Amino acid sequence: MNVNRVSLAAAGVLSALLLGLAGPVDEAHARSYTAVVKCAKVRISDNNAVDHVEGTGRGNTRPKAVTAAKKNANDKVGRGYRAKHCDVKSIR
Known part of the structure; x- marks a missing residue:
């Protein structure tokens, strides 16, 4: 009986860990994009x-x-200038 309780508890802990670590991942939060304009x-x-x-x-x-x-480009131009008509060169 003691062995059954231990294996049942271990199975519960293992299931919780697996669900927490390998559960469904939201695509928007898992992926990171880098853009160049x-x-x-x-x-x-x-x-x-x-x-x-x-x-x-x-x-x-x-x-x-x-x-x-686009914000990064606008921050680079300096005082008295602005970045306009931006074209996307790449998105990775």
Whole structure:
């Protein structure tokens, strides 16, 4: 009887561990995407494009990765400029 209780308890613990570790995984939270965008660097004062800038971003969905990449590009351009007309170069 004591052996049956131990093996039943061990089976319960093992089942709980397996379900916790190998249970269903939500695809949106398990995957990470990296996006690269290329944007025109536009001078705000006269709205002229003067150069290009690339940005990289990560997210758990493709749109979030692209948004993060656009923000990264805009953060790189500096004061008096902004990143516009961004094209997605890659998403991995």
